[in-house]
Amino acid sequence: MPDSVLPEEERTQQDDRPDRAFYREPRLVQHVDAQFRERLTELYHQHLGAGDDVLDLMSSWVSHLPDDLDLGRVAGHGMNEEELATNERLTEYFVQDLNAKHMLPLEEATFDAVLCAVSVQYLQRPERVFAEVARVLRPGGVFVVSFSNRMFAQKAIRAWRTASGSGRLGLVEQYFAAVEDFRAPTTVSESPLVPPTQRFLGGPPDPFYAAYARTRK
Numbered sequence: 001m002p003d004s005v006l007p008e009e010e011r012t013q014q015d016d017r018p019d020r021a022f023y024r025e026p027r028l029v030q031h032v033d034a035q036f037r038e039r040l041t042e043l044y045h046q047h048l049g050a051g052d053d054v055l056d057l058m059s060s061w062v063s064h065l066p067d068d069l070d071l072g073r074v075a076g077h078g079m080n081e082e083e084l085a086t087n088e089r090l091t092e093y094f095v096q097d098l099n100a101k102h103m104l105p106l107e108e109a110t111f112d113a114v115l116c117a118v119s120v121q122y123l124q125r126p127e128r129v130f131a132e133v134a135r136v137l138r139p140g141g142v143f144v145v146s147f148s149n150r151m152f153a154q155k156a157i158r159a160w161r162t163a164s165g166s167g168r169l170g171l172v173e174q175y176f177a178a179v180e181d182f183r184a185p186t187t188v189s190e191s192p193l194v195p196p197t198q199r200f201l202g203g204p205p206d207p208f209y210a211a212y213a214r215t216r217k
Ligand SMILES: C[S@@+](CC[C@H](N)C(=O)[O-])C[C@H]1O[C@@H](n2cnc3c(N)ncnc32)[C@H](O)[C@@H]1O
Pocket: 019, 023, 030, 031, 057, 058, 059, 060, 061, 062, 077, 078, 079, 080, 096, 097, 098, 099, 100, 116, 117, 118, 119, 122
């Protein structure tokens, strides 16, 4: 059901200027720490297969895909062309503001996997975007959503900003449940241990959260 999960006020951003202005300049940086990124790559290894056609939704200059996995088509979507052009894993890419237009310019049932790394918090109409993801996935295809504590708070929706880690996982579970074509998601919630010698170097490590589900066959 479109728009069934969140009341309108929960979709608001603190900075309500169009997203394209916020993402105009490229950010060629890592948004999460190395431990998180390695865990995400491992999760992708578990759920992707050789030759899979993949869509990296809300992507940038990195896709966190395993180096040793030969994939088929790897389509990237994001907000900044320069970031996407720098991403060596992509075989193609397109720029689209999903808060302005949620329909993906992609044919139905054309991907084995769709990935959305550390970005779901920016979607104002997540139910519609998840429905689009189910449409472009082949039957039995997987959608992997991951996130941590970090975010551009001014662009995250209110429901996300005001939730805890487990509350955020609950939101993503509800986005999946709003789309009949998805099976029930599996969730992952992990807080990495910090060796005592590293406790005072930098901040705490980024916790790892993910939810993934396959479309019905
Ligand atoms: C924190 S970055 C994460 C990029 C990449 N997935 C990664 O793991 O480094 C957030 C990304 O969300 C995407 N994004 C944010 N707002 C968006 C919007 N309104 N429509 C489409 N994509 C958006 C942009 O591609 C942006 O690069």
